[in-house]
Amino acid sequence: MRRYRCIMCDHKFEVEDKVKPYKCPKCMERFVELLEGPPVKGKQWGSKSFSVK
Ligand SMILES: [Zn+2]
Numbered sequence: 001m002r003r004y005r006c007i008m009c010d011h012k013f014e015v016e017d018k019v020k021p022y023k024c025p026k027c028m029e030r031f032v033e034l035l036e037g038p039p040v041k042g043k044q045w046g047s048k049s050f051s052v053k
Contacts, residue, residue, distance in 0.1 A: 002034060002036065003034075006026065008031050011027065
């Protein structure tokens, strides 16, 4: 489970790992931040995926 908080209405909610909550279930805004849980795989949280050799 991951816990998210909506930046717009401060609503906190939890979703399963495989679900990507792009929207707040309360106000349907897309501004949500991750509070707890493993970070989402991919390039959503910054572009630090460059390789160093
Ligand atoms: Zn909200």
